[in-house]
Amino acid sequence: MSSSDIYDIAIIGGGVIGCCIARTLSKYDLKICLLEKEADIAMGTTKGNSGVIHAGYAAERKYLKRDLCIRGNKLYTQAAKELNFPFKRIGSFVIAVEPEQIKKLEEERKKGIEDGVLGLELIFDKKKILEMEPNLTDDVEAVLHAPSAGIVSPYEMTFALAENAAMNGVKFFRNHEVIKINHSEYTFFITTKRKEIKSKNLINCAGVYSANISKMLGLDYFNIEPRKGEYILFDRNELQLQKVLFPIPTKVSKGILVCPTMHGNSFAGPNAQNIFDLEDISTTTAGLKEILEGAQKLVKNLPVRASIRNFAGLRAVSQKEDFIIDNTDIYGFINVGGILSPGLTSCYAIAERVEEFLKLLGVQLKEKENYNPIRPKPEQLxxxxxxxxxxxxxxxxxxxxxxxxxxxxxxxxxxxxxxxxxxxxxxxxxxxxxxxxxxxxxxxxxxxxxxxxxxxxxxxxxxxxxxxxxxxxxxxxxxxxxxxxxxxxxxxxxxxxxxxxx
Ligand SMILES: Cc1cc2nc3c(=O)[nH]c(=O)nc-3n(C[C@H](O)[C@H](O)[C@H](O)COP(=O)(O)OP(=O)(O)OC[C@H]3O[C@@H](n4cnc5c(N)ncnc54)[C@H](O)[C@@H]3O)c2cc1C
Incomplete structure (x- = not known):
């Protein structure tokens, strides 16, 4: 085996997390490949989510996902400039419709500001609130306004990340499902359905399958139980929202939101159902009913008849209910699993953390002279x-x-x-x-x-x-x-x- 056949880094999973890590590391003089089981990248959870870039006040302080969300949100401005993907900071409202809910919003505002979330404010003036978002329910009592929240097209951003990574030398192997991994003499032997690939380091970004990949190397310390979220998508221009609209969150999710997309549509969802099947992205009558009921509490005149599609995505939920980003006991193997919401917001901060781990492992991170961070915007009519x-x-x-x-x-x-x-x-x-x-x-x-x-x-x-x-x-x-x-x-x-x- 010649050393030129060996990658420095192999990444399993071509979702937003794998592609963001690939692009971040592509600035270094390293031989990198990414293995994706599907025929294309961004076809897992990355295409079935709300596409909200959260401000970062929502998760409890004990969670890593809170810190990485706050940091990740800030990194979007530079990333969007370099990669030319659709992204707008339109701001979000969390909506209190009962006076006792306001206390919770005040707590979140205070902690959020202490932790570096920019611009958080409580607004009580109903006239002002309805001017900022005319579609909002008249029952509104107050809102928590987070101007740094935004919307993004998650799959278009992931394509941009992959394109830029490929421009900078990363090899993408789609249709390459990893089925077995061995580790010996500081080398990972990764068997895919099509061929074997060797790498000195291995980064597991396999989404809902991340625990299965970890188990292939005998590391059985976490499980993933998917939590499904269903959505209803409305036709373009039927509901022209100015803000991302959240209810008061529940224990397991941020609740059913109503939100515009980067292309002039709007959607309602997601609900939250714990399931077992890692592939079940079906939608259900009961789920869609739940979503409509939730959304109608936030906006007046929901355009129910203008629904053009239903879809669902799976949150990769581990028993920690938090991101698992570990330099594991196996030298060179990094787990990036359980990346539930707000994983999309946090992706650039997650990639920074992985960079730090690689430094600790002694991987030479020498910047390439010809690295080009710019991915040109695709021409559009x-x-x-x-x-x-x-x-x-x-x-x-x-x-x-x-x-x-x-x-x-x-x-x-x-x-x-x-x-x-x-x-x-x-x-x-x-x-x-x-x-x-x-x-x-x-x-x-x-x-x-x-x-x-x-x-x-x-x-x-x-x-x-x-x-x-x-x-x-x-x-x-x-x-x-x-x-x-x-x-x-x-x-x-x-x-x-x-x-x-x-
Ligand atoms: C309903 C819902 C709403 C959400 N809303 C938001 C939001 O608004 N904002 C936010 O910040 N986050 C949100 N999230 C979270 C966000 O979508 C995820 O954190 C993010 O998409 C995770 O990306 P990933 O790359 O880890 O996973 P994925 O996109 O699932 O990528 C994993 C990839 O690994 C591949 N793979 C799996 N097994 C193998 C194998 N054996 N060999 C090769 N490849 C393999 C898969 O095919 C897949 O492409 C939401 C999630 C859900 C489900």
Whole structure:
């Protein structure tokens, strides 16, 4: 085995945490790879959450997640500037509708300010509150306003992190589920469903599977029990919110919130149900009813009939109810597990902590001379003036071919999503990068067109294009052509091997 075959760092899990750590470490002169079991990154909890960048006052002081949330929130300004992802500090309201709830808000304000949360204020003036958020229920008594809270598109940020990491040399292996790990002579032998990878250090960011990965190395000191949260998404412009709206929190969650998205939609959710199945992201009638009831307590005129989709995400909850970020007893193995909410907010602070652990392990963190922290903003039709767009279409007619009419996405944006570093290879990969299928018709019209473009650009058969990788085919075979079913398996192998980019 030559030393050039060995990575300095292998990261398991291509969610926001793995990709943020990969990008943070990509500034150093290290050989790094990231292994993801799905056909694309950001397809776990990272795509099923509220996308709120919390101010940081909410968790109890005994928890690490409180400190990392407060720090992580602050790091977003610089990250958004460098990585050009959709992010806005719109501020949040926690809403008291009964006088006795105000005491709790005052406690949170006081502690939050002591701990460095900027700008926290209690507002009692109902007229002012309703001017700041006209959709709010008239029952409001007072709000805790956190101006540093924000909203982000979590998956677009994760794609940006991965692209920038890849630009700086990190290798991404998608469709590489880790199934076994051995450790000997200071080397991790990581067996994936496709090949073995060797690395001197290993960072476990496998989300709800993080305890399973830890157990592969015999470290059985935590468990993950998923806590499911369901959502209802409303069509664009149906509820134009100014703020993220929270109720008074419960013991297990921040409660059912109502919130705008970066693309002009709004949503209500999540609820909180402890479950056992690490893959169960189904939505339920009872859950959706609970969400509607909760949301109607916060806003008047909830646009119930403008709901266009329901979805769910799984919080990775360990018995500590806190982040598990440990330099473990196995030299070079770092667990980053149990990253429940506010993991998205905390990701940059979590990555800083991992950097510190690597220093303690004696890993040489020497900055590369050619490190480039800037990931250019993907070009979008909506950013152009009419004159600019005319010029674009003249130079490249793909800017004039609108593929998704609900979200006005031209073919050129889809081509850029496919050919970006760590680019899209599936229909969901396109949807989450540039939005075809996110609108009112949910892909009913544009999906075949997106599939055609993917097949053409990736040079694959049309029927090999999937929703999200293996076992998610839209098309099994041409009608009556049973022979193609045999070809299916082979094509998936080709797909997997086609996405090993650096
Ligand atoms: C309902 C809900 C609402 C939330 N709201 C917020 C919020 O508003 N703000 C906030 O800050 N946080 C929020 N969070 C928390 C936040 O979403 C998570 O902390 C964050 O997404 C965790 O990211 P991750 O990378 O650890 O996990 P994931 O995104 O799940 O990534 C883990 C990855 O590991 C991969 N993987 C697993 N096993 C293997 C294997 N064997 N081999 C290779 N790859 C593997 C998975 O496929 C997955 O892609 C919310 C969470 C939920 C569920």
């Amino acid at each position: 909506s950013d152009f003036t009419k004159e600019e767009l005319d010029k674009k279409i003249y130079e490249n007619p793909a800017w004039g071919r609108i593929i998704c009419r609900c979200e006005t996405v031209p073919e050129a944006e889809i081509l850029n999503a496919i050919h970006a570093p760590v680019g899209a290879t599936t229909v969901d990969g396109i949807k989450f990068r540039c939005r075809p299928g996110m609108g009112r018709c949910q892909g009913g019209f544009c999906r075949p067109k997106v599939m055609e473009i993917l097949a053409r650009e990736l040079n694959r058969p049309f029927q090999a294009i999937t929703k999200k990788g293996e076992d998610s085919n839209y098309l099994i075979a041409k009608t009556k052509d049973i022979r193609l079913k045999k070809i299916k398996k082979m094509e998936h192998k080709e797909i997997a091997e086609g996405v090993e980019e650096g």
